[in-house]
Amino acid sequence: MNIIIFGPQGSGKGTQAEVLAKKFNIPHISTGDIFRDNIKNQTELGNKAKEYIDKGQLVPDDLTIKLIKDRLSQPDSKSGFILDGYPRTIPQAEALDRVVDIDKVLEVWISDEESITRLAGRRSCPQCGAVYHLKFNPPRQDEKCDKCNKTLIIREDDTEEVIKKRLEQYHRQTEPLIEYYQNQDKHLKIDGMPPIPEVTKQINEEIK
Numbered sequence: 285m286n287i288i289i290f291g292p293q294g295s296g297k298g299t300q301a302e303v304l305a306k307k308f309n310i311p312h313i314s315t316g317d318i319f320r321d322n323i324k325n326q327t328e329l330g331n332k333a334k335e336y337i338d339k340g341q342l343v344p345d346d347l348t349i350k351l352i353k354d355r356l357s358q359p360d361s362k363s364g365f366i367l368d369g370y371p372r373t374i375p376q377a378e379a380l381d382r383v384v385d386i387d388k389v390l391e392v393w394i395s396d397e398e399s400i401t402r403l404a405g406r407r408s409c410p411q412c413g414a415v416y417h418l419k420f421n422p423p424r425q426d427e428k429c430d431k432c433n434k435t436l437i438i439r440e441d442d443t444e445e446v447i448k449k450r451l452e453q454y455h456r457q458t459e460p461l462i463e464y465y466q467n468q469d470k471h472l473k474i475d476g477m478p479p480i481p482e483v484t485k486q487i488n489e490e491i492k
């Protein structure tokens with residue numbers, strides 16, 4: 285099963301992608317995570333990507349498309365994958381269509397107000413990248429990662445000013461994907477507003 289999941293910042297797409305990856309035993313491929321890993325390791329790609337990410341801008345298509353093609357050519361994605369955060373533009377979707385067949389595309393919808401509220405409480409683990417929310421998905425121990433016990437951090441691109449830019453860019457550049465995948469009869473809209481388990485239930489009903 286080759287699945288795409290997308291939605292505005294804070295829609296919970298990463299959390300739901302994890303659930304789907306376990307259910308189908310396929311890799312969860314997040315371009316955001318790959319960029320953050322590269323930034324942490326100060327690779328050439330990471331240094332280039334950081335300039336854009338810190339400002340709330342998209343990393344240019346040529347870099348992102350190359351990255352995803354390389355990732356999808358690895359053996360673990362041959363039996364399926366869940367793409368989280370890619371594609372984010374029409375040229376990225378077209379490039380993807382040239383290398384793989386996509387089965388389903390999940391759009392996890394939330395309002396802009398909800399997106400801003402949720403990101404304000406978001407914390408992540410600097411070690412393993414696990415994502416928590418202080419109110420909706422808190423770690424077991426105060427601000428510590430459940431898996432590696434590291435103190436959680438606020439992502440640099442989760443400040444209010446950057447969040448607003450990322451939302452504006454989502455509406456302008458990523459939302460056109462809805463029509464793109466509707467035309468291919470692959471688009472499924474999920475209501476991302478309810479609590480996490482209810483969103484998972486909706487997804488499970490759509491993807492058996």
Ligand code: AMP
Nearest residue numbers: 315316337341342343348369370371372
């Ligand atoms: P995410 O963790 O998915 O919210 O991604 C964090 C940031 O990485 C985004 O705000 C972009 O700057 C960058 N990024 C991730 N995926 C892509 C993509 N497919 N195209 C361009 N930039 C991306």
